[in-house]
Amino acid sequence: MTVITRTPGGTRHKTGAARVRSAAAGTGYHLFSGVLAAIFLLPILWAVLNSVKPAAEANSNPPTLFPHSFSLENYQKLATYGAGLGTYLWNSIALSVLVVVGTVIITVLAGYGFARFQFRGKSLLFGTTLLILMVPYATILIPLFIVLGRLGLTNSVFGLALVLIMFQLPFGVFLMRNSFESIPRELEEAALVDGCGPFGALRYVSLRLVMPGVVTVALFSFIASWNEFLGPLIFLSDGSQYTLPIMLVNLSIGQYGAVDYGAIQAGVVITIVPVLLLYLFLQRFYVSGLVNGALRG
């Protein structure tokens, strides 16, 4: 550990006493912060540890803190509940992929349209899209249920994906419009002169320049749809179409027999590991998205 910290206005070379004092402060800081960090990590760590205990140990009373033996039994049991883990996992993946692809396509096209073209009703459409932010779908889920019913899209992963896409639009359109506005249009015009259409100019010239924005939009829509709970709960009624979170909650209320905490925690681990990894690897995009969306949106 380096003791020399930023001491604006002071000297960088410390006297012996100052060094001891600074080291003591450093230890205090790490003790305090370490306890805080542990509080934030322990629930996740505990779920992971429990998930790899043998089923009997994971459900034993009193509980064990650390696994006495390692086993994937909880994961195997999870595979047999309801329609089977594979089905729910596939439903979750299908939903998230649909939402990510749909959100990216719609917001890239619209962002480009808003940034580069003048047309009637432009600010009206942009304003209405941002208005979605003010109306969280918890408040319009009932009419949405009726509208989707008329379109024959209830109890369909596709219909649910459309709803989730709609709620990603304000953030995505806003971000993509700003992304396109921040790159020079001369590049596209050169492409137009070279014989590209406006779509070709977008596809071959500008798209690669707004890739950071696309990654951010994709990341946010993936995490939101992967974690989504209320939407699938309302719009899917057929058990074989449930996503992972719905299946796990059903497990927790004893829908498939006695409540099996080991299996639940195995399911939680499967659900949270992909988003944790995505976050850790794409942290840069995630934080820039949060800041752009929250502070300027």
Add this chain to the structure above:
Amino acid sequence: MTTTPTVRDAGTPARTLDRRTPRRSSLTARPAVGLLFVAPLAIIVAILFLVPLGVLLFMSTQNWPLLGGPTPNGLGNYAEIPSNALFVGAITFTLIYTILTTILIFGISFVLVAVSNSSRRGAKFYRTTFFLPYVVGTASAALIWLAAVNDRNGVANFLLERLGFTDGPWGFLNTGGQALFTTLTLVVWKFIGFQVIVLLVGLQAIPNELYEAARMDGATTMQRLRYITLPYLRPTLALLLILSITGSLLAFDQFQVLTHGGPDNSTITLVLAIYNTAFAQFDLGKAAALSVVLLLALVLLNGVQLFLLRDKDDR
């Protein structure tokens, strides 16, 4: 990447003006093409946002069982809200929950920001740790809590017993108060990272020269906080306050999974009440009326936010 000036020059001679007069460019001259690009957005917004919004307003004035047609009911659904025990309970509980959550998250986030804004080694690690729970889904987080506090073999009960605080399971979800307490610990754990990150970004935007100048003038730490940090953070704090309030007013997942609104309907939130009225009691009209009330509250709060954030541009 570079442009190809030769081609550009050959195409349009007055190219140098383009940067200043974007409207004249070859792209923007075609409004029909622009409409084509925003068409998918327009269709989704119209069908899945504007139409349902209209249906919601209409529905709130109807008697509408889930399986069956609507019959007009005027403002009857709204008039019944004050005498509906479920709704009144839900409104009261949601307000209490919102106030407690906001106070807790604000208080604790300042401590976490102080820790993660340090220039010490490791501060970045702590920052990441505080933020990790934010990407965990609310339902998953609630399931972790559910397993941790269960009466049979929950680790929280085990630790309390071992440390000598309780004799037997504490009953984390047994009374309304206990269930609220347990949910609050979950919510703070899950959502506080967002607030910490946004506050950190807000802090970093404050010019360092201000602090240095203040220090030269002999300002104390408290004075620097009072006269530099707080005024600069005001818009950020206003935004976080509104986000915390609106988010709490819409709480659903954590209560549906962890408490199921119980015990004895003591932890039913507004959205939970709407959900139950529509999909358990099949009364769409009443649920829609309550949705409209919630919607108006949210629009009002967002209006307040716009008003508070106005200063941001004036500065």
